Amino acid sequence: MAQVQSPAPATVGKADHERFMRRVIEMAKQTSEAGAGGPFSALIVKDGKVVGEGVNRVIAEKDPTWHGEVSAIRDACKNLGTHDLTGCVMYTAGESCPMCYASAWWARIGAIYFAATFEDARQYGNFDDSVINDALKLPNEQRKVPAYQILHEEILPLWKAFGANPNRARY
């Protein structure tokens, strides 16, 4: 995929980053105190304006993918009517897990700002995001959640047809 690098606008300075992050921290405080999930939250900002927001609601929604960043990205895409968030910056209460980092990557977000580290989440919340990063460095079959390949020969024709279709989905 042709990835377009989209840095924060030059007009966004340190004071703006801190202002958005303080709002993110307040959101994290509210969702965690409500018992909806961990103290995680995120904002998506474009041209200095908030275009999407989300908080962790894993418990409340019974959805393990309902992290603040994924939720904020989905909200921004809905608000802007596109799957492409080129030109946007993400502010997140905590260092993004691989799910959220890759979500931002697919959304073509240009840069991420975070406050708490994996180590904070591990030390105070018993969330261990870094082990997933470590697992991703291993071959598929050797991971704690192992992945095994089967039926490769049966899906190859589908990919070849997809590649040969000039009207295929591109994104």
Add this chain to the structure above:
Amino acid sequence: MAQVQSPAPATVGKADHERFMRRVIEMAKQTSEAGAGGPFSALIVKDGKVVGEGVNRVIAEKDPTWHGEVSAIRDACKNLGTHDLTGCVMYTAGESCPMCYASAWWARIGAIYFAATFEDARQYGNFDDSVINDALKLPNEQRKVPAYQILHEEILPLWKAFGANPNRARY
């Protein structure tokens, strides 16, 4: 987080894996031919029964997180009424990107079966999932989508309060 390893039930054999994967491949064919997204799809199976399914609808839903696996995990959680898919196996048309792999990890899925590789998706679809894996191996600030830490000192009190709260969300 206390991760519970949940291997595929011993009663599930090669024929079952192939049967589920053939259904996944058919789903991938349908969604890609409809132009809804790439040829990606997934099933979640528990005790030999399908409990969730999803296809890639990034284009159709204008949502970059709408990959087959994430969609199937959300569907299974909704159907089973829990964020915890311990004891489930995931079948996916393509090797999972970090977003989808981490989604499965958070959902406590026990094992993953896939048919197409990152290389197939790159060669025939111009999707390059492996570069995200590569980015995750780099320090935050050196990634193509860089992540910068700010206001650490302002979020620490929130984490300390969370850690000290006996009624905090646990998952």
